[in-house]
Amino acid sequence: MPVTVTSRIAGKPVDQGEPAGPDGWYRSVDPADTGQVVADVMLGTADTYLAACRAARDAQPAWADVPAPVRGRAVGHIGRLVEANAEALAALLTREIGKPYAEALGEVREIVDTCDFFLGEGRRLYGQTVPSEMPDKQLFTFRNPVGVVNVITAGNFPAAVPAWYVVPALLAGNTVVWKPAEYAAATSLALYELFVRAGLPDGVLNIVFADGGTTFDGLSRALDERLVDKVGFTGSSAVGARIGELCGRHLQTPCLELGGKNPMVVTPTADLDLAVRGALFSGFGTAGQRCTSLGTVIVHETRHAEFLARFTEAVAAAPVGDPTAAVVFGPLIDERFARRFEDYLGWIRPHHTVSGSPHTGRITTDRPRPGFVGDPTAGLYYHPTIVDGVRPDDDLFRHETFGPVVGVTTYRDLDEAIRLGNLPGYGLSAAIYTADAGEAFAFRRGIGAGMVSVNNTTSGAEAHLPFGGNGLSGNGSRQSGIWVLDQFTRWQSVNWDHSGTLQKAQMDVADL
Ligand code: UN1
Numbered sequence: 001m002p003v004t005v006t007s008r009i010a011g012k013p014v015d016q017g018e019p020a021g022p023d024g025w026y027r028s029v030d031p032a033d034t035g036q037v038v039a040d041v042m043l044g045t046a047d048t049y050l051a052a053c054r055a056a057r058d059a060q061p062a063w064a065d066v067p068a069p070v071r072g073r074a075v076g077h078i079g080r081l082v083e084a085n086a087e088a089l090a091a092l093l094t095r096e097i098g099k100p101y102a103e104a105l106g107e108v109r110e111i112v113d114t115c116d117f118f119l120g121e122g123r124r125l126y127g128q129t130v131p132s133e134m135p136d137k138q139l140f141t142f143r144n145p146v147g148v149v150n151v152i153t154a155g156n157f158p159a160a161v162p163a164w165y166v167v168p169a170l171l172a173g174n175t176v177v178w179k180p181a182e183y184a185a186a187t188s189l190a191l192y193e194l195f196v197r198a199g200l201p202d203g204v205l206n207i208v209f210a211d212g213g214t215t216f217d218g219l220s221r222a223l224d225e226r227l228v229d230k231v232g233f234t235g236s237s238a239v240g241a242r243i244g245e246l247c248g249r250h251l252q253t254p255c256l257e258l259g260g261k262n263p264m265v266v267t268p269t270a271d272l273d274l275a276v277r278g279a280l281f282s283g284f285g286t287a288g289q290r291c292t293s294l295g296t297v298i299v300h301e302t303r304h305a306e307f308l309a310r311f312t313e314a315v316a317a318a319p320v321g322d323p324t325a326a327v328v329f330g331p332l333i334d335e336r337f338a339r340r341f342e343d344y345l346g347w348i349r350p351h352h353t354v355s356g357s358p359h360t361g362r363i364t365t366d367r368p369r370p371g372f373v374g375d376p377t378a379g380l381y382y383h384p385t386i387v388d389g390v391r392p393d394d395d396l397f398r399h400e401t402f403g404p405v406v407g408v409t410t411y412r413d414l415d416e417a418i419r420l421g422n423l424p425g426y427g428l429s430a431a432i433y434t435a436d437a438g439e440a441f442a443f444r445r446g447i448g449a450g451m452v453s454v455n456n457t458t459s460g461a462e463a464h465l466p467f468g469g470n471g472l473s474g475n476g477s478r479q480s481g482i483w484v485l486d487q488f489t490r491w492q493s494v495n496w497d498h499s500g501t502l503q504k505a506q507m508d509v510a511d512l
Helices: 046-065 068-084 086-097 101-121 160-171 182-197 212-224 237-249 272-288 304-317 335-345 414-422 437-446 482-488
Strands: 003-005 025-029 037-042 128-130 137-145 148-152 175-179 205-207 230-234 255-257 262-266 294-300 353-356 385-388 405-411 429-433 451-454 489-497
Touching: 003 182, 025 182, 037 086, 037 182, 046 148, 046 175, 046 205, 046 212, 068 086, 068 101, 068 160, 068 182, 086 101, 086 182, 101 160, 148 160, 148 212, 160 175, 160 182, 160 230, 160 482, 182 205, 212 237, 230 237, 230 482, 237 255, 262 272, 262 414, 272 294, 272 304, 272 405, 272 429, 294 304, 294 414, 304 353, 304 385, 304 405, 405 414, 414 437, 429 437, 437 451, 482 489
Parallel strands: 003 037, 148 175, 148 230, 175 205, 230 255, 262 294, 262 429, 294 405, 385 405, 429 451
Antiparallel strands: 025 037, 128 137, 137 489, 353 385
């Protein structure tokens, strides 16, 4: 039975009497069987967006007055509710975006981890005491909430990634307007309801479903009216750049978590078994639809043939299909992703050697919509594809594909590997497989990625380490752990003079 999904403002559903815009409805379908409707989503207008921002603005002062440890307790409560409903939420997530159930459960677990972390942070929202250069003067710092936070998230991590923003934003005393991806609408609304059931006052968390154009319009007007103080966005680099421009006009710095073309370097001393397993998981897990998914394997020329043979074998043996079963990956998220990915497959060139399953050794340019299970035209399934021989000027080398394709190229010395890894201009996640500690550290220093793995995969970051990228992957903002609090609070410094005289900084005390 499809559910009907509508926006929620100040705790109330936005009903159909509201203006719903020209493209009033979006149909979220099961990508494993596109004939199955998961949700009918009523899309809001820019006015809906604005109304949500106003509700958040109105609710913010009272929420900021709630003592931080009490806000922490609310966050802890959210974690317990999500944990108690983990299976149901994961099953819905699997049905709506085709993420294999085990991964979906892991994603829900990540919300619980985030809540566990920030529960304690409510008692640790520390400021500092700072020594003054003058007598009888005290200096302090306080963290203040920024105010109203707009969270705009993608559909590949429709539960964990929104929680990375919403949980610390709420903990820090902000109120939130969340605009999830419409193709993950049912999952997003289910998560929203768990958040609210934990006892958040009306208006503290609002959810708006809207298409991209409406979101820009709504956000732009909300910024004009000073109803938004911080934007957190996870999605493509192109959209991130537009959001950055919009926020920049209002002198705001958004928190941007964008794409990646994440390299994995396989060195002469690499454990190849481990490297192959790592490449399989990060290249094809989630059908390659993580911002941290592996883009290109950069393998030392002496190990290239062996690596490629083993990688191809592992990929051919990997179970792909029905996401409710134990598979490495299922369908792509949504029609839009599938169409785009098909376009990107057009980047395969005659100088490439294609392998994987099941079209080893040939380039299929006229492929039909390939299905692995059921009716091939019904599910958004794609073959895992390895493209050997990618070159620095290939599109496939330079651009994110957000699908199950991994490039392979070779290098001669570490400097070249680092140069190749940095070349696409992204800087999210990078991995090196090596038994040489010096080499691992040299890689860490040279690679421009915000996150580096040694003998582990590019994807699968833990919930309490700083997460984020540089270059095309973001503007240097970091999420997760205590570091994200710098996104959702502003430092206020206080000086308190109890000397009874006018003491002036930078001037000799004797001048007074
Ligand atoms: C994303 O793809 O947007 O590190 C986030 C990882 C996950 C998060 C990915 N924990 O792959």
